[in-house]
Amino acid sequence: MVFPNLLSSGGTRIHFTQLPTFPACAALLGVVLLGAVLLVAGCEKETTTFIPTPGTVEQYQRYCSVCHSDKRTGAPLAGDRQAWDERVDKGMQIMMTSTIEGMGNMPPLGLCFECSRDEFEALINYMHAGDFEQ
Numbered sequence: 001m002v003f004p005n006l007l008s009s010g011g012t013r014i015h016f017t018q019l020p021t022f023p024a025c026a027a028l029l030g031v032v033l034l035g036a037v038l039l040v041a042g043c044e045k046e047t048t049t050f051i052p053t054p055g056t057v058e059q060y061q062r063y064c065s066v067c068h069s070d071k072r073t074g075a076p077l078a079g080d081r082q083a084w085d086e087r088v089d090k091g092m093q094i095m096m097t098s099t100i101e102g103m104g105n106m107p108p109l110g111l112c113f114e115c116s117r118d119e120f121e122a123l124i125n126y127m128h129a130g131d132f133e134q
């Protein structure tokens with residue numbers, strides 16, 4: 001099959017007078033820059049702060065802070081993102097198992113016998129990404 005319109009050389013011509021003028025270019029650049037800024041802001045999302053519920057803060061203070069705010073215990077410190085990043089990379093499931101069963105000097109359940117799985121997950125997220133102003 002032949003496409004006659006592809007063969008014909010008539011076609012549309014580009015009218016250079018229709019190219020965007022300087023203000024239009026500046027506006028376009030502005031939009032592109034704004035996009036770049038939003039992109040960078042979007043990338044920073046990974047380091048957003050975890051906002052805990054008052055209940056999570058209370059449980060943290062009652063059960064976890066004894067060790068997780070004292071580096072002599074060998075526990076990853078609350079708010080020490082780097083220390084937690086490495087552990088969180090293992091996956092929440094594995095973290096949950098070590099929290100429930102204990103690990104090294106960490107006693108089973110971090111001694112919080114009333115904490116549910118969801119509460120442990122919130123506590124872990126809080127210690128990983130909460131705002132502890134260290």
Ligand code: HEC
Binds near residue numbers: 109
């Ligand atoms: C008696 C001290 C102590 C208490 C209380 C404690 N932890 Fe820990 N925790 C540790 C220590 C020490 C480690 C590091 C263990 C290791 O790496 O061998 C640890 C590590 C962890 C880890 C990382 C586990 C992993 O797989 O890397 C999590 C999660 C954790 N604790 C959660 C909690 C939570 C939640 C609480 C409060 C409910 C809590 N801990 C209370 C001492 C404690």
